[in-house]
Amino acid sequence: MKNFSISEVMDSFGVNKFTWSIFFFLGLAMVFDGYDYMIVSYTMPQISAEWGLSAVEKGSLSSWSLFGLIIGGAISGIVSDKIGRKKTLVYSIAIYSLLNIPIFFAPSFGFYALFRVLAGLGLGACIPVVTTIFSESTPTNRRALFITFGMAWMIVGWVLAGLVATYLVPRVGWRWCYLVGGFPFIYSIFLHFKMKESVYWLANKGRKEDAVKRLQEIEKVATGKVTHWDPNALVVPPKSKVVGPKALFSKTYRMTTAGVWITYFCGCFTVYGINAWLPSLMLEKGLQLSSAYGLSIAQNAAAVIANCSTGFVAEIIGRRKNLIGSYGLGIVAILIMAFVGSSFWAILAANIFLGFAINYSITAVQPLMAEGYPTDIRNTGVSWCQAFGRLGGALAPIVAGLIIGLNLGYSSAFLFYIVPLICGLLAAFLLIRNETKGKSIDQIQEENVLKAGS
Numbered sequence: 001m002k003n004f005s006i007s008e009v010m011d012s013f014g015v016n017k018f019t020w021s022i023f024f025f026l027g028l029a030m031v032f033d034g035y036d037y038m039i040v041s042y043t044m045p046q047i048s049a050e051w052g053l054s055a056v057e058k059g060s061l062s063s064w065s066l067f068g069l070i071i072g073g074a075i076s077g078i079v080s081d082k083i084g085r086k087k088t089l090v091y092s093i094a095i096y097s098l099l100n101i102p103i104f105f106a107p108s109f110g111f112y113a114l115f116r117v118l119a120g121l122g123l124g125a126c127i128p129v130v131t132t133i134f135s136e137s138t139p140t141n142r143r144a145l146f147i148t149f150g151m152a153w154m155i156v157g158w159v160l161a162g163l164v165a166t167y168l169v170p171r172v173g174w175r176w177c178y179l180v181g182g183f184p185f186i187y188s189i190f191l192h193f194k195m196k197e198s199v200y201w202l203a204n205k206g207r208k209e210d211a212v213k214r215l216q217e218i219e220k221v222a223t224g225k226v227t228h229w230d231p232n233a234l235v236v237p238p239k240s241k242v243v244g245p246k247a248l249f250s251k252t253y254r255m256t257t258a259g260v261w262i263t264y265f266c267g268c269f270t271v272y273g274i275n276a277w278l279p280s281l282m283l284e285k286g287l288q289l290s291s292a293y294g295l296s297i298a299q300n301a302a303a304v305i306a307n308c309s310t311g312f313v314a315e316i317i318g319r320r321k322n323l324i325g326s327y328g329l330g331i332v333a334i335l336i337m338a339f340v341g342s343s344f345w346a347i348l349a350a351n352i353f354l355g356f357a358i359n360y361s362i363t364a365v366q367p368l369m370a371e372g373y374p375t376d377i378r379n380t381g382v383s384w385c386q387a388f389g390r391l392g393g394a395l396a397p398i399v400a401g402l403i404i405g406l407n408l409g410y411s412s413a414f415l416f417y418i419v420p421l422i423c424g425l426l427a428a429f430l431l432i433r434n435e436t437k438g439k440s441i442d443q444i445q446e447e448n449v450l451k452a453g454s
Contacts, residue, residue, distance in 0.1 A: 002233065003233045003234075003235045004229060004233060004234060004235065005234070005235045005236075005237075005440075005442045006199055006200055006203055006211065006215065006234070006236075006441070006442060007140065007440035007441050007442040007443065008440075008442075009215055009219070009229075010137075010138075010139060010199075010215075010218070011139045011140050011141075011440065013139065013218070013219065013222040013223065014139055015138070015139060015142055016221070016222035016223070017221050017222060018137075018218045018221040018222045019137065019138055019139070019142075019146070019222075021221065022133065022134070022137045022138075023134075023146060023149065023150070025191065025194070025195060026089075026130045026133060026134060026150055026153070027150065027153035027156075028153070028187060029089065029093055029126060029130060029153075029184075029187065029191070030126075030127075030130055030150060030151070030153035030154040030156075030157065031153050031154070031156050031157040031160060032093065032097070032157060032181075032183075032184035032187065033096075033123060033126050033127060033130075033154055033157060034153070034154035034155060034156065034157020034158045034160070034161070035157040035158070035160050035161045035164070035180075035181065036065070036096055036097075036100065036119065036123060036157070036181050036184075037065060037066075037123065037157075037158075037161075038157065038158040038161035038162070038275065038300070039161040039164070039165060039177045039178065039181060040061050040065070040116075040276070041161075041275055041276050041277075041278070042161055042162055042165030042166075042169070042177070043165060043169065043174035043177055043178075044058060044061050044276070046169060046173070046174040047061060047112070047174055048061070050174075051108065051109045053109060055401045055402075055405040056398060056401045056402060056405065057109065058401060060113070060397065060398050060401075061112075061116075061276075061397070063393075063394040063395070063396075063397050063398055064112075064113045064116035064117050064120065065116040065117065065119055065120035065123060066120060066272070066390045066391075066393045066394030067117050067120060067394050068116065068117040068118060068119060068120020068121045068122075068123065068124060069120040069121075069123050069124035069127075069386075069387065069390040069393075069394070070120075070124060070387045070388075070390050070391050070394065071120075071121060071124065071387075072092070072120060072121035072122060072123065072124025072125045072387075073124035073125065073127070073128055073383045073384070073386045073387035073390060074124075074245075074383065074384055074387045075121075075124075075125070076088055076092060076124060076125030076128065076129065076379075076383050077128060077245075077379045077380035077381070077382065077383025077384055077387075078244060078245065078380055078383075079125075080125075080128075080129050080132065080379040080380075080383070081201075081243070081244075081376060081377060081378070081379050081380050084197050084198070084201055085129050085132060085133050085136070085197060085198045085201055085379065086191075086195050086196065086197045086198075088125055088129045088379075089125075089126060089129045089130065089133070089191065089195070090188050090191050090192045090195070091122075091125070091188075092122045092123070092124075092125030092126040092129065093122065093126055093184050093185070093187060093188035093191065094122070094185055094188040094189075095118075095119070095121060095122030095125075096119045096120070096121070096122030096123045096126065096184070097122070097181065097182050097183065097184035097185040097187075097188065098182065098185055099115055099118045099119040099121075099122065100115075100119055100178050100179075100181035100182050101178070101179060101181075101182040102115050103115050103116070103119075103175070103178040103181075104175045104176070104178050104179040105175075106175070124383070124386070124387060124390065125383075127154075127386055128369075128379060128382040128383035128385075128386040129379055129382075129383070130150055131147055131150065131151075131366055131369060131370050131382050131386075132198075132370055132378050132379040132382050133198060134146050134147045134150045134370070135147055135367075135370035135371065135378070135441065136198045136199070136200040136201070136375075136378075136441060137198070140438065140439065140440045140441070141315065141438065142315070143367065143370075143371070144311045144314040144315050144319065144367035144371075144437070145311035145312060145314075145315055146311070147311065147366050147367045147370060148307050148308070148310045148311030148314070148363045148364075148366055148367065149307065149308055149311055151307045151363045151366055152303075152304045152307035152308050152363075155300050155301075155303040155304045155307055155359065156304060158275070158300040158303070159297055159300045159301055159304070161177075162297035162300065163297070164177055164180055165177055166297075168180075196214060196217065197210075197214065199211050199214040199215055199218065200375045200441055201375065202214060203234065203236045203375075204236065204239065204375040204376050206236075208231040208232070208234050208236070209231045211231070211234060212229050212230075212231045212234060215229065216228075216229070235442075237374070237375075237442050237445035237446040238445075238446070239374075239376050240374055240376050240377060240448070243376050243377050243380075244377065244380060245380060245384060247373075247377045247380070248373075248377070248380065248381055248384060252448060252451050253372065253373065253381070253448070255431055255432075255433060256368075256372040256373070256432070256434065257372075257381070257385070258427070258431050259368075259427055259428065259431030259432035259433075260365055260368050260369050260372060260385050260432070261384075261385050261388045261389070262423065262424065262427035262431065263323060263327070263365045263424045263427045263428050263432070264362070264365050264369070264385055264386070264388065264389035264392075265388055265389050265391065265392035265420075265424075266327075266392065266420040266421060266423050266424030266427070267327075267358070267361050267362035267365065267389065267392075267420075267424055268362060268389040268390060268391075268392040268393035268396070269392035269393060269395065269396040269417075269420045270330065270334075270358050270361070270362075270396070270417045270420050270421055270424075271358050271359060271361075271362050271393070272392070272393030272394075272396050272397065273393075273396030273397055273399070273400045273417065274354070274358065274414075274417065275300075276396070276397035276400065277397065277400050277401075277413070278295070278299065278351075295347065295348060295351045298348060298351055298352055298355070299351045299352060299354060299355030300355060301352075301355070302351075302352040302353070302354075302355035302356040302359075303355045303356065303358075303359035305356060306355070306356045306357070306359040306360035306363065307359060307360075307363045309360070310322065310326065310360050310363045310364045311363075311367070314364065314367055314437070315437065318435050318437045319364075319367050319368050319371070319432075319435060319436055319437055320368075320428070320432050320433075320434075320435055322364050323361075323364040323365055323368070323428045323432065324425060324428045324429050326357075326360045326361040326364040327361050327421050327422075327424045327425035327428060328425060329357045329360060329361070330357045330358045330360075330361045330421045330424075331418055331421045331422065331425070332357070333350075333353050333354040333356070333357035333358060334354070334358075334414055334415065334417050334418050334421065335415075335418070336350050336353060336354070337350045337351070337353075337354045337414050338411045338412075338414035338415045339411060358421075361421070361424065365428075367436070368432065368436065369381065369382045369385045369386070370382055371436035371439070371444055372434070372436070373444075373448070374444060374445040374448045375441065375445055392420070400413070400416070403416050
């Protein structure tokens with residue numbers, strides 16, 4: 001039997017039943033993840049009123065889970081590259097769901113903050129491993145599309161959080177929203193029994209027989225047939241000489257690392273800062289609670305469209321051009337939102353465009369995270385980038401609270417976000433030089449390892 005690679009086999013299947021099963025398996029994990037983060041924004045006014053929080057303390061409500069996210073993300077990348085994608089995902093969902101339940105009984109701001117940080121450890125592990133699994137489970141010519149589609153599921157969770165909060169908060173209070181956040185534990189049990197390990201990870205670990213067996217399982221789902229490949233004929237690209245976090249800062253990857261880190265930091269700072277304060281800013285503008293929630297839900301619904309469309313564009317024009325253009329679009333959206341009139345319909349239109357633009361930007365960098373690194377450090381690269389980006393997301397609500405506390409007005413509260421978007425645009429233009437469109441996972445591994453050895 002002639003030699004073969006995993007990418008050749010996976011690409012020969014095209015988009016199939018296996019691809020879609022992974023899409024929905026991981027999609028539900030991201031829905032729960034999105035709910036867990038966004039429910040804070042919808043319960044922020046009630047929590048703040050109950051405990052008499054200052055503007056900075058109020059802003060920090062959205063930041064505590066993100067601080068946990070940073071730690072969880074940094075650790076999980078290393079763990080996932082060692083023990084596998086499946087175990088990391090299952091454990092992370094179980095952790096953040098179970099640690100939401102005590103918040104129902106939270107007696108104080110400090111208790112709330114502690115358990116949001118602890119739950120964030122699980123959240124930080126979940127998001128990057130989902131991105132990594134998508135990159136390792138889809139054909140080359142649709143990889144960016146499915147990675148960004150995967151992020152759209154998280155926005156569905158944001159919308160779900162708005163719907164749950166709109167129903168529960170006026171009736172039974174904010175605490176029940178966090179009790180609902182414990183339900184994903186049941187899903188983690190389901191994934192434990194139903195999900196299988198990444199074939200790329202198995203091959204990279206030298207487990208060729210397991211990798212071929214997994215390929216046969218995928219082929220059975222995809223085509224209904226089973227080919228008896230010889231494990232000895234499986235061609236696995238050479239491993240990286242340097243692995244772990246230090247590899248991200250080596251000569252081979254430092255430019256990629258700087259580019260994706262800065263652009264994602266700026267995107268997270270913008271998205272999380274706006275999402276955390278949007279309901280409160282809309283209430284300040286004179287809207288009713290239901291209208292403020294409605295605008296936030298509409299913005300997040302537009303974000304779903306953004307996450308779906310950015311993958312299509314990236315497959316056509318390339319990852320780099322798509323990313324640069326996305327930050328320019330975000331700047332335009334901020335300007336419109338800052339100077340929108342008082343008409344509800346004008347505010348609604350501006351919110352929808354803003355939700356589309358800023359989420360398009362933060363999603364456009366996702367394929368580059370996974371495609372910029374070889375298999376043996378891929379999830380480390382993704383998770384450390386995610387962790388650094390979440391630092392921006394954690395700081396943004398607090399910094400925004402300081403800006404709002406200066407009483408400079410509604411327009412200034414939005415114009416402030418032009419600064420991170422300009423920084424993101426410059427980073428994308430100056431630092432991200434390699435185009436990964438059309439390159440297979442095996443090709444990326446081989447090119448990077450050869451480059452490191454030259």
